Amino acid sequence: RELHIVFDMFRLLRSVCGSLWPRSGISVRFYGAGSGATTKLFIDGDFVESTTSEWIDLHNPATNEVVTRVPCSTEDEMEAAASAARNAFKSWRDTSVLTRQQIMFKLQNLIRSNMGELARSITLEQGKTLPDAEGDVLRGLQVVEHACSVTSLQLGETLPSISKDMDTMSYRIPLGVCAGITPFNFPAMIPLWMFPLALVCGNTFVLKPSERDPGAAMILCEMAKEAGVPDGVLNVIHGAKEGESAVGTWWSYECHNTVFGHQQLPGIWCCCGSRLVNLVLSHHVDS
Secondary structure: OHHHHHHHHHHHHHHHHHHHOOOOOOOOOOOOOOOOOEOOEEEOOEEEOOOOOOEEEEEOOOOOOEEEEEEOOOHHHHHHHHHHHHHHHHHHOOOOHHHHHHHHHHHHHHHHHOHHHHHHHHHHHHOOOHHHHHHHHHHHHHHHHHHOOHHHHOOOEEEEEEEOOEEEEEOOOOOOEEEEEOOOOOOOHHHHHHHHHHHHOOOEEEEEOOOOOOHHHHHHHHHHHHHOOOOOOEEEOOOOHHHHHHHHHHHHHHHHHHHHOOOOOOOOOOOOOHHHHHHHHHOOOOO
16 A cells, blocks of 8 residues: 555656656757657757767666767767857957847847747756746856956056057957867856857857756757857767867967966966866976
């Protein structure tokens, strides 16, 4: 009798979870019906099917149903994303700050209007309750709203007559291609900490979301494209440890050219996981 009660409670819980964790995918662009659906890459403005032979099954925590299969991006796909970002930077860096600000206005409006879709994706893949998932999105949205104040944030400084016939001026200019690796616990908030601020300041971006819940990041890419972000400015690859190592190796190479290569730089401060810090520093132990 007790066993029957347990089974009845399990069936009730599953029926309740079924309304919170939908069986079908959030977006036909990223997920199809059934276990054969795959998560796409986002390279040079296009959602691309990976050619990899290695895939990671992503399960719905409530039902253990396979939601999607996440690719472990190949080296060629990673390089394609990095090359697209480098090429896009050549023109994006010269875009006016007002143009970039207008894109952020559109992006924040799209995120606010589709907060429920983003929250459902997080719940489907990661298992947060819908209110908690909406809070995840909201905290990221606040950073996008902050990025809309870029016209003030990008102001330089001047000091006239620092000496006879001498004035000083400072400018805030784009750095180049940026990269971000995000954890699984805040799949919308942490990507929104990264790429909106990088983009609004004139940089391009390569994102590697967690392989455990990449759906929110992919929806944000679609919103960024709709908001007017040019092709190649934002790119997304997928994978597990190998993908992180590839991003770290590639990023350390960029640092060597743009940061470590500067002879008068006294040091660099890293704020990220220890594994990535060790990987980057191992490439520049003599720098």
